[in-house]
Amino acid sequence: MDKREVAPLANAYRLLNPGCVVLISVGDGTRDNLFAVTWNMPAKKEPGMCAFLSSKGHHSYPFIVDTREFAINIVAADLAPALYGCGTVSGRDEPDKWQRFALNREAGTQIAVPVVAEAVANLECRVNQMVDLGSSSLIIGEILAARADRQHFDDNGWRFDKGLRLLHHLGGKRFCVSGEELTVR
Ligand SMILES: Cc1cc2nc3c(=O)[nH]c(=O)nc-3n(C[C@H](O)[C@H](O)[C@H](O)COP(=O)(O)O)c2cc1C
Numbered sequence: 001m002d003k004r005e006v007a008p009l010a011n012a013y014r015l016l017n018p019g020c021v022v023l024i025s026v027g028d029g030t031r032d033n034l035f036a037v038t039w040n041m042p043a044k045k046e047p048g049m050c051a052f053l054s055s056k057g058h059h060s061y062p063f064i065v066d067t068r069e070f071a072i073n074i075v076a077a078d079l080a081p082a083l084y085g086c087g088t089v090s091g092r093d094e095p096d097k098w099q100r101f102a103l104n105r106e107a108g109t110q111i112a113v114p115v116v117a118e119a120v121a122n123l124e125c126r127v128n129q130m131v132d133l134g135s136s137s138l139i140i141g142e143i144l145a146a147r148a149d150r151q152h153f154d155d156n157g158w159r160f161d162k163g164l165r166l167l168h169h170l171g172g173k174r175f176c177v178s179g180e181e182l183t184v185r
Contacts, residue, residue: 001117004150012146013042014157015074015121016050018178021169023073023086023103024052026063027113032105033060034097034116036087038169040072048143049128055136059091064139068127069111073119074148077165077177079103082118084173110144120164121148 006012021038040052050072054061064070075083082101094100098116105114108124115122125141152164165177 001120001149002151003121003147004153006121006146006148006153009048009143009146010046011155011157012048012123012143013045013050015123015146015148015153016040016042016072017157018166019168020074020166021083021175022052023075023083023116023119024054024060025071025073025113025115026060026067026069028063028067029112031063031095032098032114033063033091034073034086034101034103035060035091036083036169037072043140048146049140050123050125050143051138051140053133053136054139057135061137064127065130067112069108069113070125070127070139070141071108071111071113071115072123072125073116074121074123075116075119075167077167077175079118080167080175083167108145109147120152120166121146 024037025034037052043049043051085101086097104117106117110124124145128142129140131138160181165179168176
């Protein structure tokens with residue numbers, strides 16, 4: 001995929017609009033993992049920050065605690081089955097979700113965590129704060145680097161005129177896709 005740097009990095013929050021379901025990748029340089037996350041959001045423009053909710057029970061959770069790094073990978077609708085698979089199978093039972101769901105690792109530029117090559121965008125993040133919510137944590141990360149498919153993302157954000165279909169989670173096995181842009185006068 002031909003990705004461009006998102007610059008200035010303050011524009012990277014636009015990658016998380018309009019609220020797509022994402023794949024979070026984690027890793028410690030030796031082992032890595034992926035899981036699906038619906039509850040994510042941009043949190044600050046400069047420095048760029050984002051946030052998501054993670055259950056503490058996930059196999060991925062200790063990676064985030066230990067390395068304080070993660071990547072957000074935004075996948076288009078064609079990868080819905082892979083995303084759903086990564087969100088329903090635990091790394092405890094499947095040590096290589098990448099291979100199982102036909103996803104390829106790409107080295108991160110700022111973090112040791114690999115990013116998903118097939119994703120239309122990748123945000124590399126370092127944990128800034130973790131807010132304890134009991135069985136889950138709100139993880140707030142600073143965006144250190146962001147790359148997006150130059151066909152579908154420009155300085156104004158996502159573009160839907162070249163067939164981009166972003167994926168949104170409605171709950172359970174149900175998703176919807178966004179694919180049309182509307183500008184108000
Ligand atoms: C579509 C979808 C969205 C999900 N969203 C979240 C979420 O926002 N936060 C969360 O903690 N888990 C979420 N999950 C659950 C985890 O992705 C799932 O439990 C995953 O298997 C954990 O993987 P791991 O144990 O290998 O880390 C979601 C699952 C699916 C299928």
